[in-house]
Amino acid sequence: MPDWTPPTQVNLVDLGFMDSRSKLIDLAAFLDRVQRAGQESDFRVQALKNAIALLSQDKPQRARDVLLSFSDPSTAPVEKAAMQGATGAYK
Numbered sequence: 001m002p003d004w005t006p007p008t009q010v011n012l013v014d015l016g017f018m019d020s021r022s023k024l025i026d027l028a029a030f031l032d033r034v035q036r037a038g039q040e041s042d043f044r045v046q047a048l049k050n051a052i053a054l055l056s057q058d059k060p061q062r063a064r065d066v067l068l069s070f071s072d073p074s075t076a077p078v079e080k081a082a083m084q085g086a087t088g089a090y091k
Helices: 012-036 043-055 062-069
Strands: none
Touching: 012 043, 043 062
């Protein structure tokens, strides 16, 4: 078996900046449309805004914190589902 050699240093900014920039612009455009439609009080929009606030934290677990901000924190099972499918954010 050949010896494994780690890859050379990769510039992550070069690889990911344009994609991240595009996603951020898409998110801003979505929030603009929601605001113009008068739907900014929807719980899912509020969940997005709360998650956006987590991005500015200088902590290495931002992705985890954002994911958990959309999640249902309860641990007890529900007796019967209120609907089929998912809403993408905890109400």
